[in-house]
Amino acid sequence: MPIQTSIRKTPYALLLGALLLASGCQSAAPASTNSAAPQPTVSAAGTASPAPSGAADDSNSGQAAATPQATGAAASDSATAVVLNQPTAVRLASASSGWIGGDGWIARTDNGGKSWKQQYKGGEAIAQIFALNDKMAWAVTGSKQLLATTDGGQTWKLAGSVPNNGFLHFVSAKEAFMANATTKDGGRTWTTLQTPANLVGDPYFHDAANGWAVTQTEGAGKVERTTDGGRTWTAVMNRKLAAPLNGALIRSAGASDAWVEWIGDSGMTQTSYSLFHTADGGGKWQTVLANSSAGGGPAPGFPLEYNDGPKNEGSRPGPLYVVDRQTAFMGGSCPACDKPNTIGWTKDAGRTWVNGSAAFAGYGEALLAMADSERGWWITTDSTEPSAMYTTADGGKTWTKVYTFAKPKASS
Structure with a gap:
């Protein structure tokens, strides 16, 4: 047991203690490490002086730790807070609110990026973030762990793991799509969706029925579409290729909408690429971009001599x-x-x-x-x-x- 010592306080001792206490109260305290990063004074678009230092505000000590399996924790201890450097992912909930992820951290802003509050720290870089709204968001780590929040990021918990490196997008609190996979239980389990042969890049499913994919055979590239969840696929765009495709990227803003990027050859730090758009399920296609280059060759889907497209x-x-x-x-x-x-x-x-x-x-x-x-x-x-x-x-x-x-x- 600890030994308790009784000290008889003389009037002189009491007076001396009071003087010491008063002296200590007047000493300058160290600056708080929890203050928000200073806001820059902007003099012109694209310039700022001074710039914030990159330190996050981690003062929310009421945040609970994420589940242990997530190999990370909510950032509540200023002694172990990470510095916000090397951002690797970003997602908005609104024009003023959103998340960024980086090398072992997730942070949130509610003032348009002027200051950030670190919400999560872990051992891996954040590969991507998706936000369904201001409260619900998900983050994917480098080892394919899926983290989730339902309270705006105050807590991040392990929701499961993801099956591939495709673009993650949730359509509800439980249903999401990621390349050729879908989940209906928030990421705990995933089901593989059928895709056509000869894929280039990742397919994209807008919802449970509607999806898009890029395929190629010798000398030709195609965009294919499904309206039955991948059971059947139909070519809705077919273009000759002067050189094979080296990649593709698809995004969608509706069941019949698709923006499709074809990536061609690379050389001399140059890469050729094209961007196409349809708003009617592939009936009509608009060439949005056709970027050819000396090092990368012709824009994919166009002949060697073509150089007249939008760039x-x-x-x-x-x-x-x-x-x-x-x-x-x-x-x-x-x-x-x-x-x-x-x-x-x-x-x-x-x-x-x-x-x-x-x-x-x-x-x-x-x-x-x-x-x-x-x-x-x-x-x-x-x-x-x-x-x-x-x-x-x-x-x-x-x-x-x-x-x-x-x-x-x-x-x-």
């Missing part, structure tokens, strides 16, 4: 984000340029393409998310320099720098 800026494709049947944004990347990151868009279903005038630094993979046709976030990354987040409120015409992340960890 995105940059020498290779950046992230594609589809807002609705009319609106899509796409980044461009130019590794040989001083400011490699550009962005363009269509707001008339692909009939016209507009290349924005903004160009920003960062030689890593850019991240793009839009709340609607006017408001969105753009994050540029780099392996040695701090990543930066920009926002737009005018559909991409101007971008304002709102946050600078911490400098990446030095590679070992």
Whole structure:
């Protein structure tokens, strides 16, 4: 048992203690580590001074830890909080609220990215995030763990694991699709969906019935569609190929809507690619982009000499984000340029393409998310320099720098 000692307090001792106590109360306390990152003073679109330091506000000590199997925990201990660097995923719940994930962390903002609250820390990078609304979101880790929140990120719990690296999108609290797989129990179990032969890239299921896939045979590329959950597939676009496809990406804004990116050859830091759009189930197709290059060859689906199609800026494709049947944004990347990151868009279903005038630094993979046709976030990354987040409120015409992340960890 601990020994209790009784000390007789003389008047002199009491007076001395009071003086010491008063002196201690007047000492300067250390600055709180839980304060939000400082907000930048923006002088012009795309510039900010000073920039936030990249430290997250982790002051919400009432957050419960995620389940142990998730190999991570809710960020409630300031002593073990991680620095927000190297963002790898982003998703919006609204123009002002959303999540970003990075190398072992998830954070949320409710003021358009000016400050961030770390909500989760773990040992793996976050591969992607999907938000159904302001409360419900999911995150996929590098080892395919599926984390979920139903309270806006105050708690993140292990929901299961995912079967592949495809694009994850939930259509309800329980039902989701990821390439050729679907779940009806929130990610605990997954069912494989039937897909056509000779696939290029991942198929995309908009819902339980409607899906899209890109296939190729020698000299030809196709877009195929199913309306019965994958049991049968029908070719709805067929184009000759001057060179084989090296990839494909599909997004959809409705049961009969599809935006399909074909990726061609690469060389000299250049990649050829094309973007097509249909809003009527594949009956009619609009060529949105046809980017050929000296290093990558012709735009996929077009002859060698074709050079008249609409073009995105940059020498290779950046992230594609589809807002609705009319609106899509796409980044461009130019590794040989001083400011490699550009962005363009269509707001008339692909009939016209507009290349924005903004160009920003960062030689890593850019991240793009839009709340609607006017408001969105753009994050540029780099392996040695701090990543930066920009926002737009005018559909991409101007971008304002709102946050600078911490400098990446030095590679070992």
